[in-house]
Amino acid sequence: MSDSMDYFGSENEIFRNKELLQVSHLPDGDRIIGREDELSDLANAIKPATRGNTPNNVLVYGKTGTGKSLCSKFITTQAVERAERNDVSIGVAYVDCLQESTETQAVQSAGHQLNDQPETDISIPHSGLSTSEYYRRLWRIIDTRYDVALIILDEVDKIEDDDILMQLSRAVESGKLTSSTVGVIGISNKVRYKDSLDERIKSSLCEREYVFSPYDATQIREILRSRSDAFHEGVLEDGVVPRVAALAAREHGDARKAIDILRFAGEIAEENDLETVTEDCVDQAHEREETSRLAELISKSPSHAKLVLEAMALLTQQKEGDDAPVTTNEAYDLYKRLCERDQSDHLKLRRVRDILSELEFLSIIEQERKWAGKGKGNYMENRLIDDPAVILAACNESE
DNA sequence: CCAGATTTCCATAAAAACTAGA
DNA sequence: TCTAGTTTTTATGGAAATCTGG
Numbered sequence: 383m384s385d386s387m388d389y390f391g392s393e394n395e396i397f398r399n400k401e402l403l404q405v406s407h408l409p410d411g412d413r414i415i416g417r418e419d420e421l422s423d424l425a426n427a428i429k430p431a432t433r434g435n436t437p438n439n440v441l442v443y444g445k446t447g448t449g450k451s452l453c454s455k456f457i458t459t460q461a462v463e464r465a466e467r468n469d470v471s472i473g474v475a476y477v478d479c480l481q482e483s484t485e486t487q488a489v490q491s492a493g494h495q496l497n498d499q500p501e502t503d504i505s506i507p508h509s510g511l512s513t514s515e516y517y518r519r520l521w522r523i524i525d526t527r528y529d530v531a532l533i534i535l536d537e538v539d540k541i542e543d544d545d546i547l548m549q550l551s552r553a554v555e556s557g558k559l560t561s562s563t564v565g566v567i568g569i570s571n572k573v574r575y576k577d578s579l580d581e582r583i584k585s586s587l588c589e590r591e592y593v594f595s596p597y598d599a600t601q602i603r604e605i606l607r608s609r610s611d612a613f614h615e616g617v618l619e620d621g622v623v624p625r626v627a628a629l630a631a632r633e634h635g636d637a638r639k640a641i642d643i644l645r646f647a648g649e650i651a652e653e654n655d656l657e658t659v660t661e662d663c664v665d666q667a668h669e670r671e672e673t674s675r676l677a678e679l680i681s682k683s684p685s686h687a688k689l690v691l692e693a694m695a696l697l698t699q700q701k702e703g704d705d706a707p708v709t710t711n712e713a714y715d716l717y718k719r720l721c722e723r724d725q726s727d728h729l730k731l732r733r734v735r736d737i738l739s740e741l742e743f744l745s746i747i748e749q750e751r752k753w754a755g756k757g758k759g760n761y762m763e764n765r766l767i768d769d770p771a772v773i774l775a776a777c778n779e780s781e
Numbered sequence: 782c783c784a785g786a787t788t789t790c791c792a793t794a795a796a797a798a799c800t801a802g803a
Numbered sequence: 804t805c806t807a808g809t810t811t812t813t814a815t816g817g818a819a820a821t822c823t824g825g
Contacts, residue, residue, distance in 0.1 A: 732790095756811050757811055759794095
Protein backbone atom coordinates (compact mmCIF):
# COMPACT_ATOMS: atom_id res chain seq x y z
CA MET A 383 0.00 0.00 0.00
CA SER A 384 2.47 2.60 1.11
CA ASP A 385 5.42 1.52 -1.00
CA SER A 386 4.57 3.17 -4.30
CA MET A 387 7.49 3.15 -6.69
CA ASP A 388 9.27 6.46 -6.87
CA TYR A 389 10.23 6.65 -10.52
CA PHE A 390 11.59 10.15 -10.36
CA GLY A 391 13.37 9.67 -7.08
CA SER A 392 16.42 11.80 -7.44
CA GLU A 393 14.60 14.78 -8.84
CA ASN A 394 11.72 14.66 -6.42
CA GLU A 395 13.09 16.00 -3.18
CA ILE A 396 9.82 16.97 -1.57
CA PHE A 397 7.46 14.02 -1.43
CA ARG A 398 8.32 10.59 -0.25
CA ASN A 399 4.80 9.14 -0.33
CA LYS A 400 2.19 11.57 -1.44
CA GLU A 401 -0.66 9.12 -0.97
CA LEU A 402 -0.60 9.85 2.72
CA LEU A 403 -1.84 13.32 1.89
CA GLN A 404 -4.87 12.09 0.02
CA VAL A 405 -7.80 12.96 2.24
CA SER A 406 -9.43 9.69 1.39
CA HIS A 407 -6.34 7.79 2.47
CA LEU A 408 -7.23 5.27 5.13
CA PRO A 409 -4.56 5.39 7.79
CA ASP A 410 -3.59 2.41 9.88
CA GLY A 411 -5.38 2.06 13.15
CA ASP A 412 -2.99 4.12 15.16
CA ARG A 413 -3.19 7.03 12.78
CA ILE A 414 -6.74 8.19 13.35
CA ILE A 415 -6.07 10.98 15.77
CA GLY A 416 -8.44 12.14 18.45
CA ARG A 417 -11.41 10.04 17.41
CA GLU A 418 -11.02 7.19 19.86
CA ASP A 419 -14.41 7.72 21.46
CA GLU A 420 -16.16 8.06 18.16
CA LEU A 421 -14.52 4.92 16.84
CA SER A 422 -15.53 2.84 19.82
CA ASP A 423 -19.07 4.19 19.65
CA LEU A 424 -19.28 3.20 16.02
CA ALA A 425 -17.69 -0.14 16.70
CA ASN A 426 -20.27 -0.76 19.36
CA ALA A 427 -23.15 -0.07 17.07
CA ILE A 428 -21.72 -2.25 14.32
CA LYS A 429 -20.59 -5.03 16.59
CA PRO A 430 -23.52 -7.43 16.11
CA ALA A 431 -22.62 -7.61 12.44
CA THR A 432 -19.36 -9.36 13.19
CA ARG A 433 -21.35 -12.25 14.56
CA GLY A 434 -23.79 -12.22 11.69
CA ASN A 435 -26.54 -10.39 13.54
CA THR A 436 -28.29 -7.21 12.56
CA PRO A 437 -26.21 -4.16 13.49
CA ASN A 438 -27.70 -0.93 14.78
CA ASN A 439 -28.44 1.66 12.20
CA VAL A 440 -26.39 4.75 12.83
CA LEU A 441 -26.66 8.40 12.02
CA VAL A 442 -23.43 10.38 12.22
CA TYR A 443 -23.35 14.15 12.39
CA GLY A 444 -20.48 16.59 12.21
CA LYS A 445 -19.07 19.46 10.23
CA THR A 446 -16.87 18.90 7.20
CA GLY A 447 -13.45 17.52 7.96
CA THR A 448 -14.30 16.01 11.32
CA GLY A 449 -13.51 12.48 10.21
CA LYS A 450 -17.01 11.13 9.72
CA SER A 451 -16.38 9.34 6.44
CA LEU A 452 -12.91 8.29 7.45
CA CYS A 453 -14.05 6.69 10.70
CA SER A 454 -17.01 5.00 9.04
CA LYS A 455 -14.87 3.48 6.33
CA PHE A 456 -12.24 2.50 8.82
CA ILE A 457 -14.57 0.84 11.27
CA THR A 458 -16.39 -1.08 8.55
CA THR A 459 -13.21 -2.52 7.12
CA GLN A 460 -12.22 -3.53 10.63
CA ALA A 461 -15.59 -5.17 11.03
CA VAL A 462 -15.10 -7.12 7.83
CA GLU A 463 -11.77 -8.46 9.06
CA ARG A 464 -13.11 -9.32 12.47
CA ALA A 465 -16.13 -11.06 10.99
CA GLU A 466 -13.95 -13.22 8.79
CA ARG A 467 -12.47 -14.74 11.91
CA ASN A 468 -15.99 -15.65 13.00
CA ASP A 469 -16.67 -17.09 9.58
CA VAL A 470 -19.14 -14.32 8.88
CA SER A 471 -19.01 -12.43 5.61
CA ILE A 472 -19.74 -8.73 5.59
CA GLY A 473 -20.11 -6.60 2.49
CA VAL A 474 -19.55 -2.87 2.60
CA ALA A 475 -20.88 -0.31 0.16
CA TYR A 476 -19.96 3.33 0.32
CA VAL A 477 -22.39 5.60 -1.44
CA ASP A 478 -21.64 9.27 -1.95
CA CYS A 479 -25.09 10.79 -2.12
CA LEU A 480 -23.71 13.99 -3.55
CA GLN A 481 -22.90 12.05 -6.69
CA GLU A 482 -25.68 9.50 -6.55
CA SER A 483 -28.36 11.97 -5.70
CA THR A 484 -31.44 9.92 -6.47
CA GLU A 485 -32.83 6.84 -4.86
CA THR A 486 -32.28 4.76 -7.98
CA GLN A 487 -28.69 5.86 -8.47
CA ALA A 488 -27.86 5.19 -4.85
CA VAL A 489 -29.33 1.69 -4.93
CA GLN A 490 -27.64 1.05 -8.25
CA SER A 491 -24.31 2.13 -6.83
CA ALA A 492 -24.66 -0.02 -3.72
CA GLY A 493 -25.63 -3.00 -5.84
CA HIS A 494 -22.69 -2.45 -8.13
CA GLN A 495 -20.23 -2.34 -5.24
CA LEU A 496 -21.56 -5.42 -3.54
CA ASN A 497 -21.92 -7.43 -6.71
CA ASP A 498 -19.54 -9.87 -8.26
CA GLN A 499 -21.07 -10.91 -11.50
CA PRO A 500 -19.14 -14.14 -12.07
CA GLU A 501 -20.25 -15.33 -8.66
CA THR A 502 -23.83 -14.13 -8.54
CA ASP A 503 -24.66 -14.05 -12.24
CA ILE A 504 -26.57 -10.87 -11.59
CA SER A 505 -25.85 -7.78 -13.64
CA ILE A 506 -26.35 -4.23 -12.52
CA PRO A 507 -26.77 -2.17 -15.67
CA HIS A 508 -25.93 1.47 -15.48
CA SER A 509 -29.49 2.40 -16.28
CA GLY A 510 -32.67 1.14 -17.81
CA LEU A 511 -34.15 -0.72 -14.88
CA SER A 512 -36.94 0.39 -12.63
CA THR A 513 -36.03 1.38 -9.13
CA SER A 514 -37.74 -1.66 -7.71
CA GLU A 515 -35.76 -3.95 -9.99
CA TYR A 516 -32.53 -2.42 -8.71
CA TYR A 517 -33.74 -3.17 -5.20
CA ARG A 518 -34.64 -6.74 -6.09
CA ARG A 519 -31.21 -7.35 -7.52
CA LEU A 520 -29.53 -5.71 -4.55
CA TRP A 521 -31.39 -7.98 -2.13
CA ARG A 522 -30.51 -11.03 -4.19
CA ILE A 523 -26.85 -10.08 -4.27
CA ILE A 524 -26.74 -9.55 -0.53
CA ASP A 525 -28.56 -12.77 0.12
CA THR A 526 -26.24 -14.85 -2.01
CA ARG A 527 -22.92 -13.26 -1.14
CA TYR A 528 -23.07 -11.99 2.40
CA ASP A 529 -24.37 -12.56 5.87
CA VAL A 530 -24.45 -8.85 6.57
CA ALA A 531 -24.28 -5.83 4.31
CA LEU A 532 -23.17 -2.48 5.70
CA ILE A 533 -24.20 0.45 3.58
CA ILE A 534 -22.63 3.83 4.21
CA LEU A 535 -24.64 6.73 2.88
CA ASP A 536 -22.36 9.76 2.92
CA GLU A 537 -24.04 13.15 2.80
CA VAL A 538 -27.50 11.58 3.13
CA ASP A 539 -29.01 15.00 3.43
CA LYS A 540 -28.20 15.54 -0.24
CA ILE A 541 -30.48 12.74 -1.37
CA GLU A 542 -33.78 13.84 -2.80
CA ASP A 543 -35.88 10.95 -1.68
CA ASP A 544 -36.30 9.53 1.81
CA ASP A 545 -37.57 6.26 0.43
CA ILE A 546 -34.19 4.62 0.24
CA LEU A 547 -33.68 5.07 3.96
CA MET A 548 -37.01 3.43 4.57
CA GLN A 549 -36.23 0.53 2.26
CA LEU A 550 -32.77 -0.12 3.58
CA SER A 551 -33.47 0.32 7.23
CA ARG A 552 -36.49 -1.93 7.14
CA ALA A 553 -35.27 -4.45 4.61
CA VAL A 554 -35.01 -7.14 7.20
CA GLU A 555 -38.35 -6.74 8.91
CA SER A 556 -40.16 -6.44 5.62
CA GLY A 557 -38.81 -9.79 4.57
CA LYS A 558 -36.90 -8.59 1.52
CA LEU A 559 -33.92 -10.52 2.72
CA THR A 560 -34.10 -14.11 3.78
CA SER A 561 -30.71 -15.24 4.96
CA SER A 562 -28.94 -11.91 5.41
CA THR A 563 -29.31 -8.61 7.14
CA VAL A 564 -28.44 -4.98 6.53
CA GLY A 565 -27.01 -2.10 8.51
CA VAL A 566 -27.07 1.52 7.45
CA ILE A 567 -24.61 4.23 8.42
CA GLY A 568 -25.93 7.65 7.47
CA ILE A 569 -23.57 10.61 7.46
CA SER A 570 -24.74 14.20 7.47
CA ASN A 571 -23.27 17.66 7.97
CA LYS A 572 -26.55 19.09 9.09
CA VAL A 573 -27.40 18.60 12.71
CA ARG A 574 -30.98 19.46 11.82
CA TYR A 575 -31.19 16.65 9.31
CA LYS A 576 -33.06 14.30 11.59
CA ASP A 577 -35.88 16.78 12.07
CA SER A 578 -36.72 16.63 8.40
CA LEU A 579 -37.17 12.88 8.45
CA ASP A 580 -40.37 10.93 8.51
CA GLU A 581 -41.18 9.51 11.95
CA ARG A 582 -41.03 5.94 10.75
CA ILE A 583 -37.60 6.48 9.23
CA LYS A 584 -36.38 8.23 12.35
CA SER A 585 -37.22 5.30 14.52
CA SER A 586 -35.49 2.74 12.35
CA LEU A 587 -32.55 4.71 10.99
CA CYS A 588 -31.63 6.58 14.12
CA GLU A 589 -31.09 3.75 16.53
CA ARG A 590 -27.77 5.32 17.39
CA GLU A 591 -26.67 8.88 16.81
CA TYR A 592 -23.22 10.27 17.19
CA VAL A 593 -21.95 13.78 16.81
CA PHE A 594 -18.39 14.34 15.70
CA SER A 595 -17.02 17.51 17.20
CA PRO A 596 -14.44 19.59 15.33
CA TYR A 597 -10.78 18.85 15.91
CA ASP A 598 -9.00 21.27 18.19
CA ALA A 599 -5.75 22.93 17.23
CA THR A 600 -3.61 20.34 18.99
CA GLN A 601 -5.32 17.48 17.22
CA ILE A 602 -4.97 19.15 13.85
CA ARG A 603 -1.25 19.56 14.45
CA GLU A 604 -1.00 15.92 15.45
CA ILE A 605 -2.86 14.81 12.35
CA LEU A 606 -0.54 16.83 10.17
CA ARG A 607 2.54 15.46 11.91
CA SER A 608 1.29 11.92 11.54
CA ARG A 609 0.98 12.46 7.84
CA SER A 610 4.24 14.29 7.39
CA ASP A 611 5.86 10.99 6.55
CA ALA A 612 4.55 11.87 3.13
CA PHE A 613 7.50 14.21 2.89
CA HIS A 614 11.18 13.45 2.85
CA GLU A 615 13.18 13.94 6.00
CA GLY A 616 13.72 17.58 6.95
CA VAL A 617 11.82 18.99 4.04
CA LEU A 618 9.15 20.63 6.15
CA GLU A 619 10.33 23.81 7.80
CA ASP A 620 9.47 24.17 11.46
CA GLY A 621 6.79 26.78 11.06
CA VAL A 622 4.88 24.91 8.39
CA VAL A 623 2.72 22.53 10.40
CA PRO A 624 1.64 25.14 12.97
CA ARG A 625 0.88 27.57 10.20
CA VAL A 626 -1.31 25.09 8.31
CA ALA A 627 -3.02 24.15 11.56
CA ALA A 628 -3.72 27.80 12.30
CA LEU A 629 -5.34 28.28 8.91
CA ALA A 630 -7.50 25.20 9.37
CA ALA A 631 -8.46 26.22 12.89
CA ARG A 632 -9.94 29.37 11.48
CA GLU A 633 -12.26 27.05 9.61
CA HIS A 634 -13.73 25.27 12.66
CA GLY A 635 -10.93 22.71 12.67
CA ASP A 636 -11.46 21.17 9.26
CA ALA A 637 -8.91 18.37 8.96
CA ARG A 638 -9.59 17.82 5.30
CA LYS A 639 -8.75 21.40 4.57
CA ALA A 640 -5.58 21.13 6.66
CA ILE A 641 -4.37 18.10 4.78
CA ASP A 642 -5.21 19.63 1.42
CA ILE A 643 -3.30 22.77 2.29
CA LEU A 644 -0.30 20.75 3.37
CA ARG A 645 -0.32 18.78 0.14
CA PHE A 646 -0.66 21.91 -1.98
CA ALA A 647 2.18 23.53 -0.05
CA GLY A 648 4.35 20.59 -0.99
CA GLU A 649 3.29 20.79 -4.60
CA ILE A 650 4.06 24.48 -4.70
CA ALA A 651 7.52 23.90 -3.27
CA GLU A 652 8.00 21.20 -5.87
CA GLU A 653 6.90 23.41 -8.74
CA ASN A 654 9.25 26.16 -7.65
CA ASP A 655 12.10 23.74 -7.29
CA LEU A 656 12.62 24.59 -3.64
CA GLU A 657 14.66 22.49 -1.25
CA THR A 658 12.15 22.85 1.54
CA VAL A 659 8.51 23.67 2.11
CA THR A 660 8.36 27.19 3.51
CA GLU A 661 5.63 29.12 5.30
CA ASP A 662 5.36 31.15 2.17
CA CYS A 663 4.31 28.03 0.30
CA VAL A 664 1.60 27.53 2.88
CA ASP A 665 0.09 30.92 2.23
CA GLN A 666 -0.02 30.25 -1.48
CA ALA A 667 -1.41 26.80 -0.81
CA HIS A 668 -4.21 28.32 1.21
CA GLU A 669 -5.37 30.28 -1.81
CA ARG A 670 -5.08 27.28 -4.03
CA GLU A 671 -7.13 25.21 -1.63
CA GLU A 672 -9.97 27.69 -1.73
CA THR A 673 -10.02 27.46 -5.49
CA SER A 674 -9.73 23.73 -5.70
CA ARG A 675 -12.89 22.74 -3.87
CA LEU A 676 -14.83 25.05 -6.10
CA ALA A 677 -13.07 23.83 -9.20
CA GLU A 678 -13.90 20.29 -8.30
CA LEU A 679 -17.55 21.08 -7.77
CA ILE A 680 -17.70 22.94 -11.04
CA SER A 681 -15.86 20.34 -13.03
CA LYS A 682 -18.41 17.74 -11.97
CA SER A 683 -21.27 19.94 -13.08
CA PRO A 684 -22.96 19.50 -16.44
CA SER A 685 -21.62 21.69 -19.21
CA HIS A 686 -24.62 23.97 -19.35
CA ALA A 687 -24.34 24.67 -15.65
CA LYS A 688 -20.78 25.80 -16.34
CA LEU A 689 -21.94 28.13 -19.07
CA VAL A 690 -24.58 29.63 -16.81
CA LEU A 691 -21.93 30.16 -14.17
CA GLU A 692 -19.56 31.65 -16.67
CA ALA A 693 -22.23 34.08 -17.77
CA MET A 694 -22.85 35.05 -14.17
CA ALA A 695 -19.16 35.54 -13.48
CA LEU A 696 -18.70 37.73 -16.55
CA LEU A 697 -21.69 39.85 -15.67
CA THR A 698 -20.53 40.22 -12.09
CA GLN A 699 -17.16 41.46 -13.29
CA GLN A 700 -18.80 44.00 -15.54
CA LYS A 701 -20.71 45.52 -12.68
CA GLU A 702 -19.26 47.96 -10.20
CA GLY A 703 -19.62 46.44 -6.75
CA ASP A 704 -17.80 43.34 -5.69
CA ASP A 705 -20.82 41.19 -5.04
CA ALA A 706 -23.09 42.75 -7.58
CA PRO A 707 -26.23 40.70 -8.11
CA VAL A 708 -27.29 39.49 -11.54
CA THR A 709 -30.90 38.96 -12.52
CA THR A 710 -31.92 35.70 -14.06
CA ASN A 711 -32.78 37.37 -17.34
CA GLU A 712 -29.42 39.09 -17.64
CA ALA A 713 -27.66 35.83 -16.98
CA TYR A 714 -29.90 34.01 -19.41
CA ASP A 715 -29.24 36.46 -22.24
CA LEU A 716 -25.49 36.19 -21.87
CA TYR A 717 -25.76 32.45 -21.43
CA LYS A 718 -27.52 32.19 -24.78
CA ARG A 719 -24.72 34.13 -26.44
CA LEU A 720 -22.12 31.89 -24.85
CA CYS A 721 -23.96 28.93 -26.30
CA GLU A 722 -23.80 30.49 -29.75
CA ARG A 723 -20.09 31.04 -29.24
CA ASP A 724 -19.75 27.32 -28.59
CA GLN A 725 -22.21 26.59 -31.39
CA SER A 726 -24.35 24.45 -29.16
CA ASP A 727 -28.03 25.11 -28.68
CA HIS A 728 -29.16 26.68 -25.49
CA LEU A 729 -31.53 25.38 -22.88
CA LYS A 730 -34.83 27.05 -22.29
CA LEU A 731 -35.28 29.65 -19.59
CA ARG A 732 -37.20 27.34 -17.30
CA ARG A 733 -34.36 24.88 -17.21
CA VAL A 734 -31.80 27.60 -16.58
CA ARG A 735 -33.86 28.71 -13.60
CA ASP A 736 -33.58 25.21 -12.25
CA ILE A 737 -29.84 25.19 -12.88
CA LEU A 738 -29.52 28.40 -10.91
CA SER A 739 -31.34 26.91 -7.96
CA GLU A 740 -29.14 23.84 -8.19
CA LEU A 741 -26.13 26.15 -8.02
CA GLU A 742 -27.65 27.74 -4.97
CA PHE A 743 -28.06 24.33 -3.39
CA LEU A 744 -24.38 23.69 -3.99
CA SER A 745 -23.60 27.00 -2.26
CA ILE A 746 -21.92 28.42 -5.33
CA ILE A 747 -24.39 31.27 -5.60
CA GLU A 748 -27.02 32.92 -3.42
CA GLN A 749 -30.51 33.81 -4.59
CA GLU A 750 -32.96 36.38 -3.36
CA ARG A 751 -36.33 37.11 -4.86
CA LYS A 752 -37.19 40.79 -5.15
CA TRP A 753 -40.32 42.67 -6.04
CA ALA A 754 -40.29 45.87 -8.02
CA GLY A 755 -43.88 46.98 -7.60
CA LYS A 756 -46.74 47.85 -9.86
CA GLY A 757 -46.10 47.28 -13.50
CA LYS A 758 -42.73 45.74 -12.83
CA GLY A 759 -43.46 42.32 -11.41
CA ASN A 760 -40.67 40.49 -9.66
CA TYR A 761 -37.22 39.14 -10.34
CA MET A 762 -34.51 36.96 -8.83
CA GLU A 763 -31.17 38.33 -7.76
CA ASN A 764 -28.36 35.83 -8.14
CA ARG A 765 -25.00 36.61 -6.64
CA LEU A 766 -21.79 34.66 -6.73
CA ILE A 767 -20.43 33.71 -3.35
CA ASP A 768 -16.85 33.53 -4.56
CA ASP A 769 -14.63 35.76 -6.62
CA PRO A 770 -15.79 35.77 -10.27
CA ALA A 771 -12.21 35.43 -11.45
CA VAL A 772 -11.92 32.17 -9.54
CA ILE A 773 -15.16 30.90 -11.06
CA LEU A 774 -14.00 31.75 -14.56
CA ALA A 775 -10.72 29.98 -13.98
CA ALA A 776 -12.55 26.89 -12.76
CA CYS A 777 -14.96 26.95 -15.70
CA ASN A 778 -12.21 27.19 -18.26
CA GLU A 779 -9.98 24.69 -16.54
CA SER A 780 -12.51 21.89 -16.86
CA GLU A 781 -13.13 22.14 -20.58
C1' DC B 782 -40.22 -0.17 -20.30
C1' DC B 783 -37.48 3.06 -17.07
C1' DA B 784 -35.29 7.10 -14.94
C1' DG B 785 -33.66 11.37 -15.74
C1' DA B 786 -33.47 15.68 -18.45
C1' DT B 787 -35.78 19.24 -20.64
C1' DT B 788 -39.77 21.72 -22.36
C1' DT B 789 -44.44 23.45 -22.24
C1' DC B 790 -47.99 25.53 -19.79
C1' DC B 791 -49.85 28.32 -16.30
C1' DA B 792 -51.45 29.90 -11.55
C1' DT B 793 -49.38 32.84 -8.28
C1' DA B 794 -47.06 36.10 -5.16
C1' DA B 795 -46.14 40.70 -3.74
C1' DA B 796 -45.83 45.60 -3.44
C1' DA B 797 -45.83 50.15 -5.61
C1' DA B 798 -49.25 52.81 -7.81
C1' DC B 799 -53.72 53.99 -8.21
C1' DT B 800 -58.66 54.76 -6.52
C1' DA B 801 -62.50 55.57 -3.73
C1' DG B 802 -64.27 56.72 0.55
C1' DA B 803 -64.00 59.48 4.84
C1' DT C 804 -54.95 64.36 3.77
C1' DC C 805 -55.12 59.78 5.32
C1' DT C 806 -56.76 54.96 4.87
C1' DA C 807 -58.30 50.77 3.06
C1' DG C 808 -58.87 48.30 -0.78
C1' DT C 809 -57.91 47.29 -5.77
C1' DT C 810 -55.05 47.05 -9.83
C1' DT C 811 -51.05 45.95 -12.38
C1' DT C 812 -47.17 43.51 -13.59
C1' DT C 813 -43.59 39.71 -14.42
C1' DA C 814 -40.44 36.22 -13.12
C1' DT C 815 -41.07 32.35 -10.51
C1' DG C 816 -41.81 27.53 -9.59
C1' DG C 817 -45.19 23.52 -9.63
C1' DA C 818 -47.11 20.10 -12.62
C1' DA C 819 -47.65 17.63 -16.66
C1' DA C 820 -45.96 16.53 -21.18
C1' DT C 821 -42.31 15.15 -24.03
C1' DC C 822 -37.76 13.63 -25.23
C1' DT C 823 -33.55 10.58 -24.79
C1' DG C 824 -30.33 6.91 -23.95
C1' DG C 825 -30.13 2.51 -22.41
